[in-house]
Amino acid sequence: MAVSAPVGIDALLERIRSAYARIDPAQAYAAFRAGDALLVDIRYQALRDRDGLIPGALVVERNELEWRLDPQGSHRAPEATSHDLRVVVICNEGYASSLAAASLHALGLHRATDLTGGFQAWKAAGLPVTPAPEPVGPPGV
Secondary structure: OOOOOOOOHHHHHHHHHOOOOOEOHHHHHHHHHOOOOEEEEOOOHHHHHHHOEOOOOEEOOHHHHHHHHOOOOOOOOOOOOOOOOOEEEEOOOOOHHHHHHHHHHHOOOOOOEEEOOHHHHHHHOOOOOEOOOOOOOOOOO
16 A cells, blocks of 8 residues: 655645635624524633633534534534535634534535634634633632
8 A cells, every 4th residue: 555645734734725615704604694504613612711602603622523513423413414514613713623624524514614714813803702601610619
């Protein structure tokens, strides 16, 4: 079996991103408001706690993404209704989300894309963000 030459992450991202159309914050917000897109926030908890949340976005940890969005999967989220679902994956700055969108394409979610610039671009565009809820725990902890 022939081994492929190594590829750097920048070249890999360029190749992945050429396979679909990325979406900017204004386009993502408009599609979400029109009911044409499911926003999926894959940022890790510390970033959500620090920067807040996009109201209405489905929060799915990156390591669970494929299981939660596979319409045929036994662990799918209720929102994962079809392979035709338009999913906009959102990470912090728009890099990990590109890799995640490629993974969703491999599952047959052909309308999956990611948010150019990630959550930081969403926030910079002045789009809705809510503070993360305070952790619930015993008093004094």
